[in-house]
Amino acid sequence: MPFSKDLFAEIMQEFTVDSEQLHEIAADFRYDLRLxxxxxxLSSLRMLKSYVGLPTGKETxxxxxxxxxxxxxxxxxxxxxxxxxxxxxxxxxxxLKVEGVYDYIGAESTAExxxxxxxxxxxxxxxxxxxxxxxxxxxxxxxSEQSNxxxxxxIIWTKEFATPGVExxxxxxxxKEALHRQGIDNVEPTAVINDTVAVxxxxxxxxxxxxxxxxxxxxxxxxYLEPYAESADAPMIINMESGGFMKLVPNRxxxxxxxxxxxxxxxxxxxxxxxxxxxxxxGMALAELLGEKGKAYGFTSIDMSAIISExxxxxxxxxxxxxxxxxxxxxxxxxxxxxxLVIRSARLVTATFxxxxxxLAGSDKVQKQHIAIDGSxxxxxxxxxxxxxxxxxELLGEDAAAIDTVLENGGSGLGAAxxxxxxxx
Numbered sequence: 001m002p003f004s005k006d007l008f009a010e011i012m013q014e015f016t017v018d019s020e021q022l023h024e025i026a027a028d029f030r031y032d033l034r035l036x037x038x039x040x041x042l043s044s045l046r047m048l049k050s051y052v053g054l055p056t057g058k059e060t061x062x063x064x065x066x067x068x069x070x071x072x073x074x075x076x077x078x079x080x081x082x083x084x085x086x087x088x089x090x091x092x093x094x095x096l097k098v099e100g101v102y103d104y105i106g107a108e109s110t111a112e113x114x115x116x117x118x119x120x121x122x123x124x125x126x127x128x129x130x131x132x133x134x135x136x137x138x139x140x141x142x143x144s145e146q147s148n149x150x151x152x153x154x155i156i157w158t159k160e161f162a163t164p165g166v167e168x169x170x171x172x173x174x175x176k177e178a179l180h181r182q183g184i185d186n187v188e189p190t191a192v193i194n195d196t197v198a199v200x201x202x203x204x205x206x207x208x209x210x211x212x213x214x215x216x217x218x219x220x221x222x223x224y225l226e227p228y229a230e231s232a233d234a235p236m237i238i239n240m241e242s243g244g245f246m247k248l249v250p251n252r253x254x255x256x257x258x259x260x261x262x263x264x265x266x267x268x269x270x271x272x273x274x275x276x277x278x279x280x281x282x283g284m285a286l287a288e289l290l291g292e293k294g295k296a297y298g299f300t301s302i303d304m305s306a307i308i309s310e311x312x313x314x315x316x317x318x319x320x321x322x323x324x325x326x327x328x329x330x331x332x333x334x335x336x337x338x339x340x341l342v343i344r345s346a347r348l349v350t351a352t353f354x355x356x357x358x359x360l361a362g363s364d365k366v367q368k369q370h371i372a373i374d375g376s377x378x379x380x381x382x383x384x385x386x387x388x389x390x391x392x393x394e395l396l397g398e399d400a401a402a403i404d405t406v407l408e409n410g411g412s413g414l415g416a417a418x419x420x421x422x423x424x425x
Contacts, residue, residue, distance in 0.1 A: 021107030029355030045244035065416035069141035084206035115178035137420030191419035198415025203372030217375030243270030275301040346387035
């Protein structure tokens with residue numbers, strides 16, 4: 001049975017964001033941003049202070065970077081040489097959990113065990129040298145409450161972590177105690193930042209005029225340098241937790257997906273744009289076209305990427321996931337549908353960038369700048385990049401010529417080292 005033409009047209013319409021809606025979203029995002037600066041309780045954006053500004057590009061020296069964003073831990077020894085140049089002198093990486101061997105993220109483990117494991121990794125990165133003094137920057141990608149560059153208190157574990165004794169504690173204190181237990185008193189944790197902030201620091205170190213950093217991958221978040229133009233406060237990077245932006249009109253697939261998700265009513269933007277959810281939304285729409293509404297096929301964003309870029313593989317991918325044989329005409333429609341989801345995602349993300357660009361410009365002209373983006377959707381998903389550029393033109397007109405996007409995919413480590421260097425100012 002070929003797809004119903006009317007149903008296909010209706011579904012495509014559900015995933016279309018026209019020019020008027022795009023302008024509205026950008027304006028709503030800027031409005032929410034301004035509300036959040038006054039009082040985060042009034043906004044769907046969390047507007048968390050990072051307590052760090054932008055690097056000058058002149059930061060130099062040898063630093064340690066701990067990248068703690070998920071189950072895979074990395075510790076890097078990085079030499080900053082100024083002018084955007086750096087060298088990774090040593091890199092050690094280990095998972096916090098190995099099936100059947102050890103598990104430091106489960107409810108049976110303890111905070112001490114987890115941080116002793118991290119301290120041992122730090123020891124490896126400095127080759128057991130307990131004499132030379134090192135400052136350590138820490139990229140910690142879990143919801144935290146911060147009162148300065150050093151103090152980040154874990155609010156709640158996410159990403160399936162359940163280690164007791166860490167929530168409500170200052171993570172750098174736990175790390176410091178573990179280092180001390182192992183006689184590594186020459187390593188001083190001095191800074192803790194979010195992974196999105198790390199992306200911005202790393203990119204700004206290499207390229208001046210970078211004020212926005214974003215992660216556009218499995219998840220989505222953006223930060224930017226708030227100039228505080230109307231107050232005496234020093235400019236500071238604000239981690240917006242923008243995946244939680246709520247002033248969007250979800251379509252019927254978004255609503256159905258949200259209702260069945262782990263946390264209904266939260267992370268609306270993220271659920272509409274990120275790699276983790278895109279495949280599921282695509283599968284829901286395809287199930288309707290195949291007359292199997294409600295059936296889950298388990299499509300991923302990697303499947304979507306292949307569907308968009310390889311027309312000759314569409315029939316094979318769909319058959320493997322759904323068991324249905326498609327006509328050539330329906331294969332073309334499937335390709336179009338996957339493309340529509342990616343285009344919508346890129347347009348929504350760009351509208352949020354433009355809300356920030358308007359905030360940075362205030363009443364002045366938009367200045368020349370780069371937007372640093374890290375993540376698999378931006379880097380690898382066909383149609384994403386060109387639709388970001390297209391949406392920038394649509395929203396900014398001739399001012400769009402002043403904006404470009406740059407890939408920053410080593411941010412977590414380099415950004416943490418830069419934060420450690422900046423912690424001395």
